[in-house]
Structures are given as structure tokens and as C-alpha cells.
Amino acid sequence: MTFPFWLTLCLLLSLGTVGVLGTVPAFGQGRKQNAEQKLLQRKDADRHFALAQQAHREGDLETALFHWHQAEAIYRQFRTWDQLNLTLTALADTYLTQANLQAAETVLRQQLHLARDRQDVQTQVTVLNQLGHLLEKQAQPQVAAAIFADAQAIATGLTTGETALTIN
Known part of the structure; x- marks a missing residue:
């Protein structure tokens, strides 16, 4: 074996542990952060839905509509169909309550x-x-x-x- 072979091998090993080739774990970490962000947004939609239900029970229909629209946008973005369907039902019922x-x-x-x-x-x-x-x-x-x-x-x-x- 020649010296350039060992030099190349050492260079590749160092790149893999330090930087350029080490981007694969960083990519995986980015996916994890993306999944965590989606989970937080889904929880935010669920929070808006719960706040809308509470406002509706208290008779504050405008606040309920605001929160249901917020939840609707997030559920639609993430294609959370069952929750989106429930949200649309609640929106329609609230508009009917308002005679809109x-x-x-x-x-x-x-x-x-x-x-x-x-x-x-x-x-x-x-x-x-x-x-x-x-x-x-x-x-x-x-x-x-x-x-x-x-x-x-x-x-x-x-x-x-x-x-x-x-x-x-």
C-alpha cells in the first residue's frame, strides 16, 4: 500500500466523523425536529378546538368561531381528516346558532x-x-x-x- 491510500483513508474517516459525511445524522435530526414541530402544531390545533368548545359552551360564539377556524387551518394543512370533519361540523352548527x-x-x-x-x-x-x-x-x-x-x-x-x- 502506498502513502496516498492511507492519507485518503484517514481523510475520509475524519470527514465522516466531523463534517461533510456526518450530515446524514444531521439530516435524521432535522427529520426528528420536523416531526416534533408537526406534533406541536397538531397539539396547537387540538388546543384551539378545546378553546372553541369552551367558548361555545359559555355562549361566546365569536371566540368559538375564531378558535375553530384556527384549528381548521391546521387540521387541513396536516390532512387530519377526522378532526377537520368534526371542526367543520362545529363551525356549521355555530353559524346556524348565529342564524348566519x-x-x-x-x-x-x-x-x-x-x-x-x-x-x-x-x-x-x-x-x-x-x-x-x-x-x-x-x-x-x-x-x-x-x-x-x-x-x-x-x-x-x-x-x-x-x-x-x-x-x-
Whole structure:
């Protein structure tokens, strides 16, 4: 063996323990920090959800809406679908409590879109029924009837739920 071989070997070993080649553990550490950050954000979303529930119980609907919207954004970002669905349900209910039918309809349509994307038949039927009742309150009985029929068809397995809801 020659001297350059030993020199090269020593150089590679030193790079691996000190710096350039040692970036693999640093990359792994970055992944760990990223996972910890995601966990903290998820906990933040759960905290917003809990604060919204408390504010709603106390009758402070504006604060509840604020916290539910904060939670919604985080759950949507991390694709936490079950919690996002619960948050959208709470938002729609709160808007209905405030008699803000337009905002409730918007949230229900978002929830329906999510349920269809996820092929969640049970949520589709539930949201369609809520939307139908909401449209009845808005004096749109024909539209409500079409939506109820869509919900019934989905519930009985006759369609995938891709009909209706191009209605304004």
C-alpha cells in the first residue's frame, strides 16, 4: 500500500466523523425536529378546538368561531381528516346558532366536498341532510328536495353522490 491510500483513508474517516459525511445524522435530526414541530402544531390545533368548545359552551360564539377556524387551518394543512370533519361540523352548527345561514351553507359545502373526496358515504348523507334542512329554511324547497333525494340515493347505494349541488 502506498502513502496516498492511507492519507485518503484517514481523510475520509475524519470527514465522516466531523463534517461533510456526518450530515446524514444531521439530516435524521432535522427529520426528528420536523416531526416534533408537526406534533406541536397538531397539539396547537387540538388546543384551539378545546378553546372553541369552551367558548361555545359559555355562549361566546365569536371566540368559538375564531378558535375553530384556527384549528381548521391546521387540521387541513396536516390532512387530519377526522378532526377537520368534526371542526367543520362545529363551525356549521355555530353559524346556524348565529342564524348566519350563508356561512353555514358554505361550511357544509366544504364538508360535503371533503366527504366526497374521502368517499365517506355516512358523512355525505349527514351533510346532505343538513344542507337540505338549511335550504328549506332559506325557502328553497325544490333545491332541498333534490338534495334530500341525493342523500337518500347515496344511503341506499344507488349513486356515488356526484349529482346535484351545482345549485346557488
